[in-house]
Amino acid sequence: MHAILTKQFRFEAAHQLPNHRGKCARLHGHSYLLEVSVRGPIQPARGQSDDGMVIDLEQIKEVVNEILIARVDHYNLNDVLSVPSTAENIIHWMWDELEQQAPEFGALLWRMRLWETASGYVEISRAEREAQP
Ligand SMILES: Nc1nc2c(c(=O)[nH]1)N=C([C@H](O)[C@H](O)COP(=O)(O)OP(=O)(O)OP(=O)(O)O)CN2
Numbered sequence: 001m002h003a004i005l006t007k008q009f010r011f012e013a014a015h016q017l018p019n020h021r022g023k024c025a026r027l028h029g030h031s032y033l034l035e036v037s038v039r040g041p042i043q044p045a046r047g048q049s050d051d052g053m054v055i056d057l058e059q060i061k062e063v064v065n066e067i068l069i070a071r072v073d074h075y076n077l078n079d080v081l082s083v084p085s086t087a088e089n090i091i092h093w094m095w096d097e098l099e100q101q102a103p104e105f106g107a108l109l110w111r112m113r114l115w116e117t118a119s120g121y122v123e124i125s126r127a128e129r130e131a132q133p
C-alpha cells in the first residue's frame, strides 16, 4: 500500500519583482507557507522506527529545513535565486534543490505547494515536472 504524506513549513522572506507593473516591483515580504508531499510504499519494517511509515516526518523536517528553509528564512529571495523570485520560480528551484542535494528524498517527492499570501499559492507535482520540456 502507498500513501501521500505532507509536512508544512513556514518561513519569512523579502523579495521584489522589479519588472512587475504593480506593487510587487517594490521590496516587500511574505510569510510563506510551504507544503511538501511525498508518496511511497508504507514500510512493513517490523520493530523498526519507521514501521508503518512512508518516511518519518522527522526526516522530512530535517531534510527540508537544512536544504531549503535555512537558505530562505529571513533572506531576500532575489539574492538566493538567479531568476525572478515569483512563486512559480521559487517552487521549481526548491524541487531542483531537493532532488540534487537529497536524491533519495527527491525520488519520493510528489507535490510541492507554496503559499505566498493567504489567498494565493502555486503548486507543482511529479506529473508537472515530468511533463516539462
Ligand atoms: N503569477 C504570479 N503573479 C504574482 C506573483 C507571483 O509570484 N506569481 N507575485 C506577486 C507579488 O509577489 C505579490 O506580493 C503577491 O500578489 P497578490 O496576490 O496580489 O498579493 P496581495 O497581498 O494583494 O493579496 P490579496 O489577498 O489579494 O490582498 C504578484 N503577482
Ligand SMILES: [Zn+2]
Pocket (backbone or CB within 6 Å): 015, 024, 028, 029, 030, 116
Ligand atoms: Zn510578493
